[in-house]
Amino acid sequence: MNTPTPGALAEKILSGVGGSENIESLTHCATRLRFQLHDGEKVDQATLDALDGVMGTVSQSGDRFQIVIGGAVAGVYSDIMNLPSMTGGATPRPQSDAEVKAEIRAKGRGRLAWLDNFFEYLSDSFRPLLGVLLGASLIIAIASMLDAFGIVDFRSADKSATWVFVDSMWRSVLYFLPIMVAYNAAKKLKIDPWVGATVMAAVMTPNFTGMIGSKTPGVTTTTNATLGTSESVAHVFGLPMQLNDYGGQVFVPLLMVALLALVYRGLKRIFPENVQMVFVPFFSMLIMIPLTAFLIGPMGVWAGNGLGTGLSWLNGNAPIVFAIVIPMLYPFLVPLGLHWPLNALMLVNINTLGYDFIQGPMGTWNFACFGATAGVLLLSIRHREKDMRQTATGALAAGLLGGISEPSLYGIHLRFKRIYPRMLVGCLVGGVIIGVLGGVNTKAFAFTSLLTIPVFDPMIKYIIAISAAFFTSMALVYFADYRTKEERVQANAERDAAEAAAGGKAVVPAQTVAADDRELVAVGAAATATGASAGTVAGAAAAAGTPVAAGEAPAARKGLELTAPVAGRVVGLGEVEDPVFASRALGEGVGIEPSDGHVVAPVDGELITVADTGHAFGIRTANGVEVLIHVGIDTVKMQGEGFDVRVAAGQKVSAGDLLAEVDLGAVRAAGHPAVTLMTVLNTADMTSVEPHTGQDVTAGTPVVTVLR
CATH class of the missing domain: 1.20.1310 (5 helical Cullin repeat like)
Incomplete structure (x- = not known):
């Protein structure tokens, strides 16, 4: 399997999602490309799933679509954004009034669209922080390992300046996480992300946190004797404001930005565009910083503590x-x-x-x-x-x-x-x-x-x-x-075919073989050929020995004789109606127009494959010749009706042993040619495979001579 070049993969992905004109926005996380599309119906999901380099796809409501790439996602994202058709990035195209109304109606019909939007908001607020969170966790892990081996006391209250500094390397991520979350959340809601970050930072400055437990005028601190906890309240403009350390909080910025988005958009409607840059951020800060400090902050802390307490209760009681x-x-x-x-x-x-x-x-x-x-x-x-x-x-x-x-x-x-x-x-x-x-x-x-x-x-x-x-x-x-067992057989056959190709033999790709014949390739190393294409099998056979016509003696050289599996008229593969067999893609051999449905083994060996439907059998001889017997054309579609199988895979058989009884009348009534085909799957490994055509035979008559 050849992995496409990065540029080629980017172009195929772009085509699969409906082209650049169908992309409203494109972002990525640690493993996934995340598309917001104009029309999700234009996505060719099956084609995208089949691309090398694509691990999978996820379709979501609201015309959102994800493509999972893995660790190479950043490179693929960059390749897509650098394509000529993506110049200027993905921007919303103008919509007609009818399209706008249709979009609103569609959203109204999606009963769980609000839930998708909620989780999307949460996910996109955290997802870009994946790298720094991972980095911080590894720093913690290294320090913990050193502590576990007694190299340093990681939990000591009087650590040296060195380890205080190391602490700051990971604490920076967790402590300032609310500011980072606020930035991402504001960006997700398409408002100025720096306003969101600024509002959150205002209640995390040393000026604000320094009031907690201090003797600053207007600040009172009370202690809960039962719980041993203290609570500080500042009286600002005559109003009580509960003081909290918001370091590490995540619910506060999520709640704050949700309200900030409403305020920010409302202000944009009030102020003319030429003064929005000054007054929209100004009034947003003027409104949201007090709201966060007085109301949203304490509520967010309460909500987070409440959820944590509930889970803690479950963990403690059950x-x-x-x-x-x-x-x-x-x-x-x-x-x-x-x-x-x-x-x-x-x-x-x-x-x-x-x-x-x-x-x-x-x-x-x-x-x-x-x-x-x-x-x-x-x-x-x-x-x-x-x-x-x-x-x-x-x-x-x-x-x-x-x-x-x-x-x-x-x-x-x-x-x-x-x-x-x-x-x-x-x-x-x-x-x-x-x-x-x-x-x-x-x-x-x-x-x-x-x-x-x-x-x-x-x-x-x-x-x-x-x-x-x-x-x-x-x-x-x-x-x-x-x-599954069937998937394993096919996968191993395709592997053998690939290995044979790598060894210098031309192979028939699995996708060129009809679906009902794929399991047959598993009998051996797959159908092979000695020339540049499947069609050269016949040429190789002819070069090694000319097919023998009716009445002629078999080749003088001693070889393995394959006998007729059924009685009837022997014809060349080029005369049968199946293009795969006719092209020798499944090896050289013969076709027999059967006169009865008594199917027998043409050679001694082991049954490697017995189709559940009874239409095909694969036999491998002791010296490695792989023989396929296929009863009728497209008879797999009969689902075993009219086929009475008498053997099982793994069984040893001798030439002449009964393999199956076939109701030829049922085969023909179903509209399928009844010709029984016998080929040597690994023809390319043989010196020659000589079919003896143009004769009427009984079951057991030699019809193919194989020379190793």
Whole structure:
């Protein structure tokens, strides 16, 4: 499989989504291209899914569309934006009144469109921060490992200036997260993102936070004797304002920006365009900073604390239920991008409780996911699947070292339906273990990878749970396979064909073989030819030995004789109505117009393939000659009706043994030619394959001579 050049992939993606004129906006995250389209109906999703370099696609309401690329997404995004047709970027095209009305009606019909918009708002507010959050989590992991090995006391209250500085490297991300979230949220709602960031920063300045617990005039601090907590209230303009440290808060900026968007757009309607740059930001700040400090900030803190308290209650009162629900839920949330709200709660827990109890159970889902990928990798090595081996290796590295599951999900798991049920068993096993052992906490926001194991406490419980999840999923996927039996046969045949081509033999691509004949290629290394195309098989056979006409003696050289599988008139493959057989794409051989439906083995050997429908049989002889017997043309469509199969795959047969009884009348009544075809699939490996045509024969009469 040849991966297209970056530019070619960009052009194909652009064409698949309906061209540049159909793109309203295009962004990307860590693994996905995210399109807002004018008309989602113009997307050719099947073509996009088939592209090399595309892991999968996700269609969403509101003409939103995602294309999963993986780690190379930034490069593909850049290639698309640099295409000539994308000059100036993707901008909304003018819409007619009718189109505007139709769009409004369409949104009204989408009962869950508001829910999609809500989660899209949450996701796009956090998604661009993925890189810095991952970077911070790895810094924490390194420091925690040093602490675990006794090199430095990471939790000490009197750390040296060196480690205080190291702390600032990761705390910068978590503390100033509200400003970053506010910027992204404002950008998502298409208002000035710097206004959103400024409003949030106003309540995080040293001037503001310095009032907490201080003796500043107008500030009163009370202590709750029962809980041991203190609360500061400032009297500003005669009004009480609860003081909070908003570092690490995520609900406050999300609530604030949602209201800011309304204020900002309202101000734009009030002020003339030539003065908007000055007065819209000015009045937005003048209105929203007090609103945030007096109302939205305390409400956001309350909401976050309330959700965290509720989950904490569940974790404390039903820990097994909690530990099972989290890992079983994540496999369905992540593909839809709906996992960010839970990630936000993790940050709230760390900020309010000083620790988080969600990430431990969540880690078992991640490692179950990575275990399933490891199972696929082992199978790809066993079956010599180069492309899948590369995909699985990259996905496993991204998971185990970075804690990122999307490459595994979109590159592998969602493509093969057999993986998910087995992966969920791993999630269940890991969740049960964490629940039974009493839960796992962490004091840091960390992507669950091998590198971040030391940040979890108790670490040994966490290791046991994620190991069980990983190896359970890996074993189930490996021993059950991620492909069905039929898919495995076809995949192995295509692999053999590719290997034969790499060895200098021309092969017939699987896509050129009729769908009902693909399973037949699995009998051997695939249909091969010695020339530049499938049609040269006949030429190779002719060069090695001229076909023998009726009445002539077989070639003098001793060879393997293939006998007629049915009685009837022997004809050359060029005379049959099937273009695949006629072109010798499935090897040299003969066709027999049958006079009865008694089908027998033409040679001694092992039955490698027996079609469930009874229309085809593959036999491999002791010295490696691969013979195909195909009864009728397109008879697979009969679904076995009229075919009484007497053998099974893996069975040893001798020449003359009964393979099947076929009702030729039923075949002809169904409109299918009854000609029975017999070919040598690995003709290219033979010195010669000599058909003896133009004669009437009984079953068991030699009709093909094969020389190794």
